[in-house]
Structure formats: structure tokens, C-alpha cells
Amino acid sequence: xxxxxxxDKDAWLSVESCIMQGLTLDQDAAPLRESVTNGRPRQKPTxxxxxxxxxxxxxxxxxxxxxxxTLIDPTGYxxxxxxxxxxSAGVYLWGEEGFGRASINSLGLHGPxxxxxxxxxxxxxxxxxxxxxxxAVGDDGTFSAVLQQTLGRQGIRAIAINAGRGGGSPAExxxxxxxxxxxxxxxxxxxxxxxxDLTSDMTDSSxxxxxxxxxxxxxxxxxxxxxDLSMVPSRFRPYAYAAMRVPIVRWAWQMRRTxxxxxxxxxxxxxxxxxxxxxxxxxxxxxxSSAAASAAPRGAPPTRLASLVDWTVAELKKAYPGLVIxxxxxxxxxxxxxxxxxxxxxxxxxxxARQGVPxxxxxxxxxxxxxxxxxxxxxxxxxxxxxxxxxxxGHRLIADRLAELFEEGWRE
Amino acid sequence: xxxxxxxxxxxxxxxxxxxAILRGVRAKQICILVASLLFYAWWDWRFLxxxxxxxxxxxxxxxxxxxxxxxxxxxxxxxAAVAFxxxxxxxxxxxxxxxxxxxxxxxxxxxxxxxxxxxxxFMTFEVISYVVDVYRGDAPADTLLDxxxxxxxxxxxxxxxxxxxxxxxxxxxxxNRITAAGLDAGLQQFLAxxxKKTLIADRLALFVDPVFKQPSLYSSATLWLAALAYTLQIYYDFSGYTDMxxxxxxxxxxxxxxxxxxxxxxxxxxxxxxxxxxxxxxWLREYxxxxxxxxxxxxxxxxxxxxxxxxxxxxxxGASWHFVVWGGLHGAALAFHKFWADxxxxxxxxxxxxxxxxxxATTFLFVVLTWVVFRASSVTAALGILARLAAPSLADGIAWxxxxxAVIVPIAIATHVASRFRPEGWRVRPGSFSGAFVxxxxxxxxxxxxxxVTSPFIYFQF
Numbered sequence: 083x084x085x086x087x088x089x090d091k092d093a094w095l096s097v098e099s100c101i102m103q104g105l106t107l108d109q110d111a112a113p114l115r116e117s118v119t120n121g122r123p124r125q126k127p128t129x130x131x132x133x134x135x136x137x138x139x140x141x142x143x144x145x146x147x148x149x150x151x152t153l154i155d156p157t158g159y160x161x162x163x164x165x166x167x168x169x170s171a172g173v174y175l176w177g178e179e180g181f182g183r184a185s186i187n188s189l190g191l192h193g194p195x196x197x198x199x200x201x202x203x204x205x206x207x208x209x210x211x212x213x214x215x216x217x218a219v220g221d222d223g224t225f226s227a228v229l230q231q232t233l234g235r236q237g238i239r240a241i242a243i244n245a246g247r248g249g250g251s252p253a254e255x256x257x258x259x260x261x262x263x264x265x266x267x268x269x270x271x272x273x274x275x276x277x278x279d280l281t282s283d284m285t286d287s288s289x290x291x292x293x294x295x296x297x298x299x300x301x302x303x304x305x306x307x308x309x310d311l312s313m314v315p316s317r318f319r320p321y322a323y324a325a326m327r328v329p330i331v332r333w334a335w336q337m338r339r340t341x342x343x344x345x346x347x348x349x350x351x352x353x354x355x356x357x358x359x360x361x362x363x364x365x366x367x368x369x370x371s372s373a374a375a376s377a378a379p380r381g382a383p384p385t386r387l388a389s390l391v392d393w394t395v396a397e398l399k400k401a402y403p404g405l406v407i408x409x410x411x412x413x414x415x416x417x418x419x420x421x422x423x424x425x426x427x428x429x430x431x432x433x434x435a436r437q438g439v440p441x442x443x444x445x446x447x448x449x450x451x452x453x454x455x456x457x458x459x460x461x462x463x464x465x466x467x468x469x470x471x472x473x474x475x476g477h478r479l480i481a482d483r484l485a486e487l488f489e490e491g492w493r494e
Numbered sequence: 495x496x497x498x499x500x501x502x503x504x505x506x507x508x509x510x511x512x513x514a515i516l517r518g519v520r521a522k523q524i525c526i527l528v529a530s531l532l533f534y535a536w537w538d539w540r541f542l543x544x545x546x547x548x549x550x551x552x553x554x555x556x557x558x559x560x561x562x563x564x565x566x567x568x569x570x571x572x573x574a575a576v577a578f579x580x581x582x583x584x585x586x587x588x589x590x591x592x593x594x595x596x597x598x599x600x601x602x603x604x605x606x607x608x609x610x611x612x613x614x615x616f617m618t619f620e621v622i623s624y625v626v627d628v629y630r631g632d633a634p635a636d637t638l639l640d641x642x643x644x645x646x647x648x649x650x651x652x653x654x655x656x657x658x659x660x661x662x663x664x665x666x667x668x669x670n671r672i673t674a675a676g677l678d679a680g681l682q683q684f685l686a687x688x689x690k691k692t693l694i695a696d697r698l699a700l701f702v703d704p705v706f707k708q709p710s711l712y713s714s715a716t717l718w719l720a721a722l723a724y725t726l727q728i729y730y731d732f733s734g735y736t737d738m739x740x741x742x743x744x745x746x747x748x749x750x751x752x753x754x755x756x757x758x759x760x761x762x763x764x765x766x767x768x769x770x771x772x773x774x775x776x777w778l779r780e781y782x783x784x785x786x787x788x789x790x791x792x793x794x795x796x797x798x799x800x801x802x803x804x805x806x807x808x809x810x811x812g813a814s815w816h817f818v819v820w821g822g823l824h825g826a827a828l829a830f831h832k833f834w835a836d837x838x839x840x841x842x843x844x845x846x847x848x849x850x851x852x853x854x855a856t857t858f859l860f861v862v863l864t865w866v867v868f869r870a871s872s873v874t875a876a877l878g879i880l881a882r883l884a885a886p887s888l889a890d891g892i893a894w895x896x897x898x899x900a901v902i903v904p905i906a907i908a909t910h911v912a913s914r915f916r917p918e919g920w921r922v923r924p925g926s927f928s929g930a931f932v933x934x935x936x937x938x939x940x941x942x943x944x945x946x947v948t949s950p951f952i953y954f955q956f
């Protein structure tokens with residue numbers, strides 16, 4: 083063996099090739115498996131495994147570093163006694179749809195700490211979901227921040243508190259009305275509504291707060307705070323929460339969500355061919371498409387939708403004096419129907435007129451701006467422009483409309 | 495089943511396990527055939543009859559040709575087989591196109607609305623090359639199992655590469671073994687292909703698809719960016735698929751020749767077609783260009799032959815006029831380059847760096863612009879985009895500059911250029927620190943930063 087090791091490297095390589103090819107070696111050659119590979123002394127298995135583990139650990143560490151600094155907020159979440167799961171206070175970068183620097187206050191809200199009420203100061207509370215929160219928009223770009231600046235320039239002392247929280251719905255704003263009124267003491271309350279609030283989120287029984295049919299009307303239901311980790315057995319949950327503090331784990335957990343059918347359709351340029359992922363069917367293609375059926379709104383059926391909208395606006399009016407409804411539309415920029423209000427939008431307009439609640443609906447502002455500058459008010463560079471959350475332009479157009487409304491009243 | 499899906503991973507793992515256990519050539523062949531049929535049936539089992547039918551008919555034709563001595567009868571037999579193959583392709587792929595084109599002329603024909611069987615163009619070319627090779631005496635008539643495997647071999651079944659029967663059939667007769675070296679090389683190449691497809695091509699698709707879906711909405715600068723992005727997307731999508739196919743085959747002990755050789759570094763369109771989709775361009779050369787006379791009948795005839803070959807190549811990609819126009823443009827460019835090369839003999843200035851740079855830039859620009867025709871939904875849409883590209887304006891639509899491109903494009907260019915200096919590809923030693931790091935980093939990237947929407951392989955539609 084020693085002679086071969088020293089003098090005949092080719093022989094060693096041929097032994098190696100025997101090993102690599104899984105051929106049976108004779109008794110004398112068998113020990114070579116443990117000592118030699120590629121003409122070099124083979125490492126001990128434990129040492130080799132250690133080196134591999136080290137390489138894998140370095141890769142995990144590298145990705146953790148990348149994700150923590152680019153893709154996900156490094157601060158995570160904490161529990162609030164009333165609001166439930168809130169973002170932890172801190173400053174971080176949005177990065178998913180577009181890039182923006184966000185300061186999160188102690189209530190987990192995007193913006194500075196709410197100042198206590200002061201004499202001669204108007205207080206505006208903006209309630210909403212991630213649109214109001216200003217997903218992917220910087221601190222100065224949210225409509226609350228722009229509104230406050232605009233009113234300030236007009237000589238009106240006003241504080242606009244951004245209370246937008248990702249995943250919120252009118253059911254949540256109703257359930258937390260006492261908390262917001264007493265802690266923030268707002269003079270005017272802007273409640274932001276989108277179509278999906280009414281067609282799905284409001285009646286989504288998996289949420290902590292939702293509305294359920296009650297005879298001919300509706301009632302508000304509050305259940306124990308749902309949690310992403312509810313499915314984990316309770317005795318393992320502390321470990322799961324600890325793991326969730328690691329950015330790479332939290333990011334992988336977030337990746338479970340599925341993409342919207344709209345995105346999937348956009349990604350399949352030629353669905354009519356036999357491309358995997360296209361609709362399966364008989365050898366002959368069927369006429370028509372199931373797209374219309376799948377695009378139908380989930381949640382309340384149309385007849386119930388009208389009563390849900392009426393009930394929601396009436397309850398919000400009762401809960402929040404000085405209420406203003408803000409409707410943020412879905413706009414198909416550049417299409418013939420870009421100016422056409424949706425069914426929910428029309429119902430909100432009707433309910434607000436009935437209840438005498440001021441409505442700010444910005445569809446026409448968004449369309450006019452798009453026609454003028456070809457800049458859509460939805461979307462960022464990381465996603466398709468015109469889809470997703472509203473961008474800085476969309477926030478500014480909302481702030482302009484709200485400023486007009488409030489200036490009118492407060493100047494008088 | 496697609497290579498980037500979990501069912502494929504399971505099917506492939508089971509196949510490898512079975513191949514490691516089985517002994518004997520025949521048993522392994524049957525194992526691979528069953529896996530291949532399952533692979534195809536996962537998409538639509540009803541088209542298995544088409545797949546098997548193509549192989550059976552061409553096996554029979556090949557056997558008959560090899561038994562027949564008389565030249566005329568041999569020609570008749572091979573002609574009948576090729577007509578059968580092209581007839582099936584025409585029925586499934588081109589009948590709708592034919593009916594639609596007739597309707598523009600005011601004529602009508604019954605509409606069948608048939609679904610296009612996945613990979614039918616590749617299968618058809620594969621069986622044609624088999625029966626023609628038998629006729630020419632380049633490949634012996636083989637058993638039905640061999641021919642079935644030549645057509646159905648799952649790594650190349652739906653999107654090629656188109657295998658040369660004379661090179662692949664001998665491999666089928668060998669008792670290929672699964673080896674550690676083969677697994678190492680194969681899995682690394684498969685992983686490289688998966689990274690190309692998932693992290694580069696699919697990420698680019700998130701930008702390219704919406705822009706090409708509604709090009710009139712976007713600014714000229716965005717359209718230029720989308721054209722460049724599609725140029726990279728189609729390369730990384732298809733070469734990623736090919737890498738996965740070659741890697742999967744190598745794991746099982748089979749060698750599939752490379753299909754790409756850094757095409758975007760080409761300095762002429764002729765060079766481009768020697769580097770892009772090599773198996774298709776080789777097939778077109780051997781089975782259409784040479785029979786048409788190639789360059790043996792004078793320069794003018796050669797230019798015509800080149801144009802015919804590329805027109806047919808364009809039509810092979812899809813039953814639509816914009817594919818025909820794309821092929822025609824490439825044919826015209828090939829003919830022009832041949833004309834140019836015949837007249838401009840190598841001189842000092844043609845050897846200079848400036849000449850090379852201009853040649854590369856011209857070739858690349860031509861390829862990018864013709865990809866616009868290829869990707870657009872119609873000739874009209876393509877002309878609309880090209881007009882906007884020719885007359886750029888900063889305020890003529892939505893400006894969209896995805897930040898992800900700022901990461902992907904330099905990586906894509908760097909890897910493309912770097913591969914040229916190492917044509918055999920980059921390999922790592924999995925047992926080393928750096929090897930474990932690279933493999934783990936790539937696997938984690940596939941889990942953590944893959945796009946949420948995966949696009950089908952572009953060449954699946956052909």
C-alpha cells in the first residue's frame with residue numbers, strides 16, 4: 083500500500099475511480115476507501131462533516147444578513163394589550179414593493195409618537211390598513227404626513243395621526259373605537275375603505291374582528307387574537323416565537339403565502355397552449371373562460387353587500403364623531419374602465435349620502451393624474467406599476483383632497 | 495411535470511433509486527421508459543397515445559427502410575413516415591393558424607380548436623431525424639424500446655435538446671451505471687439550471703410579461719429595458735432548462751450534448767446560430783439545408799436556402815406570423831452575412847478590436863430587436879413596439895425601472911462572460927467549505943428569494 087501511495091499515483095486514481103463508480107473492491111483495497119480520495123489523504127468523516135456544516139452555517143448566516151438588511155423589517159412584532167400584535171418600534175427599510183424608510187412608533191404605527199392634545203390644535207386620526215399605513219412609502223410620504231404639512235402651510239395647526247395597520251378592516255376600526263377615541267381624542271377621523279374591505283376582509287371569519295349576518299342586519303364579532311403560529315402546539319409555541327425573531331425564519335414563513343390569480347395570469351403569456359399550469363381540459367379547447375367566475379368577489383353576495391356597506395357606514399358614524407370616509411379604488415390604468423366606479427364604490431357613495439358622512443373618493447383624481455403625467459398612483463418599481471399599494475403620488479393626491487375638505491371647515 | 499416542481503423531484507429520486515438497484519440494460523431501459531411516460535402523463539395522459547404512436551410508426555418505418563434494398567421504395571417509405579410526422583404536427587400545431595390565415599382571405603374551414611400537445615415539435619423532429627438517419631445509413635434500425643426511449647427520454651422529452659440518433663442510440667445499449675462522480679456533476683449542473691430558471695429568468699419575467707402584455711402603457715425607455723430583459727430571460731430560461739436536462743441525464747449515466755455556447759458574445763449572426771439552440775440549428779442544417787443543396791448550387795441559391803431554412807425554423811417555433819417574420823429576418827441576416835463574408839476578405843482592419851466591437855454590437859442589437867418580434871403577441875404589436883423603440887421619448891408612458899434588474903443584469907452578464915473562459919462550466923467540491931457554502935447559498939436562494947409566481951418554461955409552448 084505504501085509503495086503504491088508513493089510511486090504509482092495513477093494506480094491510486096484508478097482505485098478512486100473504482101470507488102466513485104461503486105465497483106466492488108477486493109479485501110486488500112478496501113481500507114483505501116477511508117484513507118485516500120483524489121490522490122489526497124481523505125479527511126476523517128467527522129472533520130469532513132464539520133467542514134460541510136461550517137459551509138452551510140456560513141451560507142445561512144449570509145442570507146440572514148442579506149434578508150435582515152434588505153427584505154424584511156428586522157424589528158419584528160410585539161404584543162399590545164388592546165391592539166394585539168403590533169410592529170415593534172424602530173426604524174427600518176420597506177423593500178418588498180418599493181424602497182422606503184419607515185419609523186415605527188411605540189404603538190406599532192408608521193409615523194412619530196402621537197403628541198398629547200394641545201389647545202388650539204386640530205387633531206385628525208387616520209384609520210385604515212396598509213394603504214393608510216403607507217406600505218413602501220417613506221415617513222414624509224404618507225397622506226397623514228403630507229396632510230399635516232399642507233394644513234400647516236395654510237396656517238392651520240393640525241396633527242394628523244397615521245393609525246393605519248396592515249390587515250385592518252372597518253370591523254377592527256369599529257371594535258377599537260373606544261380605544262382610539264380616548265387615547266387620541268381626534269376632532270376628525272378619516273376611515274379608509276377599499277373594495278376588498280367590503281367584499282372579503284370585513285366578513286373574513288379568520289380575522290380577529292369581523293362582521294357576520296344577524297337576521298336582516300349585521301353584527302360585529304370579536305374572537306381571540308389569531309396568530310400565524312396558532313397551529314403550533316402550545317408547548318412548542320415559545321420556541322416558535324423565538325425562532326420567528328430570526329429574520330431568515332420569518333422571511334421563509336412569509337414566503338408561504340400564494341400569489342394573486344392576477345399575477346399568475348400575467349406570468350403566463352400563452353395560457354391557451356398546452357403549457358403546464360394552463361387550464362386542463364379536453365383535447366378541444368372550451369369556449370369562454372373561468373376567469374370571470376374566479377374574479378367574482380368573495381364574501382358577501384351583492385344583495386348582502388349593500389346592507390353591509392350601509393351598516394358599516396352607519397356604525398362608523400356612531401362610533402366616530404367627525405367621520406370622513408376615504409375610498410381608495412382599484413384602478414385599471416389605461417383601460418376603458420379606469421374611470422368607472424366599482425359596485426362597492428357606488429354603494430359607499432350611496433351610504434355616505436344617506437348618512438350625511440363626507441366622502442373622499444379619489445378615483446377621478448388618480449385617473450386625471452395618470453392621463454396628465456402617465457404616472458399611476460398605485461405601485462412601485464419592485465412590482466408592476468399600477469398594482470399593489472398606493473405610492474407617494476397616490477398619498478399626495480389623497481392629502482390634497484383631505485386638506486381641501488378640512489381647510490373649508492376650519493377656516494370658517 | 496416540470497423540472498422545477500416537487501413531483502419531478504420525487505419521480506426523479508425514485509427513478510435514480512430504481513436504476514441503482516436494477517441490473518441489466520433492458521431492465522434499466524424499461525425503468526427509464528416508465529418514468530418518462532409518467533413524466534409526460536402528469537401533464538395529460540391522453541397524449542401518451544400520440545407519443546407512443548409517433549415512436550411505433552417511425553420504428554416500423556425505420557425497420558422497413560433498413561430491410562428494403564430498392565432505392566425508390568426506400569425513398570417512398572421514408573417520405574411516407576416524414577409526411578405522417580409532419581401531418582400530425584400540422585394538425586395539432588398549424589391547423590388553427592391555417593384556418594385563421596384563410597379567414598383573412600375571406601375563406602373558411604372548419605375549426606378544430608385542438609390543444610397543442612406539449613413538446614410535439616421536439617418529438618416530431620426527433621422521429622424525423624431517426625427515420626432519415628436510418629435511410630441514410632447513419633443509424634441502424636433499433637428495437638422498439640430503443641426508439642421509444644429516444645423519443646420519450648424524459649430529460650429531453652418536452653423541450654429538447656433534439657438528440658442525434660446516431661449519438662444517443664449507442665448510449666442506450668450500454669449498461670450505464672449511477673456513479674458518485676456522475677451524480678455530483680449531474681446534480682451540480684441541475685442546480686445551476688434551476689438557479690438560472692428560477693432566480694434569473696422567472697424574476698425577469700415579472701418585469702417582461704406585464705410590459706409585453708400592454709406595451710402601449712409603458713415608456714420607450716421601459717420598452718428598451720424590457721427588450722433587453724427578455725433577451726436575457728429567454729436565454730436563462732432555455733439554457734436553464736437545458737442544464738437541468740443535461741444534469742438529470744448525467745445523473746443517470748447518459749450524456750446529452752450542450753445546446754448553448756454563450757450566444758450573446760457572437761460577432762456575427764452566423765456565429766450566433768452556431769451558439770444558440772445548437773441542437774435545432776444542427777437539425778435544420780442536416781435535415782433541411784443540406785437536402786436543399788446547401789452551398790453546393792451557387793451563392794444565390796445558398797442565400798435562398800438559408801432564408802427558407804430560417805423561415806421554417808421560425809414557423810417551427812409557433813403557429814403565428816410573428817414567428818415566421820422572426821425566422822425570415824434571421825434568414826435574411828444570415829444571407830446578408832454570407833454575402834458580406836464572401837466579399838470582405840480578412841484584412842488588417844477586419845481583425846481590429848474596433849471592428850470586433852462593432853460586429854458584436856450590431857449582432858447583439860439585431861438579436862435584441864428580433865426577440866421583440868418573437869415575444870410580441872402579433873406582427874402589429876411588434877411593429878408598434880419597434881416604432882416606439884426607434885423614436886424614444888421620456889414622457890410617453892409609465893416609466894418602470896425594477897431595482898431587481900440592477901442586481902440580475904450585471905450577474906447575468908458577468909456569468910455569461912465568465913463562462914466563456916471556462917466552457918466546461920464551473921464545478922465546486924461539495925465536501926469543501928467553499929463547495930458546501932456555494933451549494934447551500936444557492937439552495938437557500940431558491941427557497942428565500944424565488945419569485946412567488948413561477949413562469950412556465952418559454953420553450954414548452956413550442
